[in-house]
């Protein structure tokens with residue numbers, strides 16, 4: 190680990206707050222709002238999420254917290270931003286996946302025409318927990334014709350083993366707790 194990497198991990202862990210029993214008893218929620226409130230930390234995280242992938246055509250972000258990181262990463266890389274949204278929000282023809290979360294379940298969609306065939310796509314989110322969201326996102330991008338170059342997250346919750354569901358996708362977690 191380079192000093193820069195360990196500094197970034199320490200910064201993220203300092204600026205992501207644990208909130209017990211949210212949104213339901215037994216869940217320790219990782220609250221990114223302090224990180225978003227620290228301009229230098231937010232900028233460093235955006236830079237690190239998109240660094241070193243080579244040419245990227247589109248950055249796909251997961252509603253809602255993933256959008257906050259994915260959109261600035263897209264701008265920084267000179268790439269398109271593609272939203273992967275909760276069901277019922279995208280207006281044109283969509284592709285859809287349903288999956289389980291640490292708390293409850295969710296269905297997400299992407300526009301069927303979001304990617305040009307073979308587009309190099311980086312997927313960005315805030316947290317990797319069970320990996321259900323990440324798995325759904327990677328499957329949707331592929332079904333829509335994109336090539337998944339990587340999945341980049343701010344924080345991985347290792348005890349939920351999400352990584353095991355993404356063995357076919359290069360995964361980058363800026364920090365793992």
Ligand SMILES: O=P(O)(O)OC[C@H]1O[C@H](OP(=O)(O)OP(=O)(O)O)[C@H](O)[C@@H]1O
Nearest residue numbers: 252253254290291317318319320321322
């Ligand atoms: O690895 P998983 O178990 O799938 O969990 C990770 C996902 O859960 C959270 O989103 P959530 O669905 O709570 O939506 P939000 O961003 O709208 O709060 C988080 O932002 C990730 O997208």
Ligand SMILES: Nc1ncnc2[nH]cnc12
Nearest residue numbers: 216217218219291316318
């Ligand atoms: N514990 C957690 N904190 C924040 N986001 C999450 N998404 C799934 N589990 C989460």
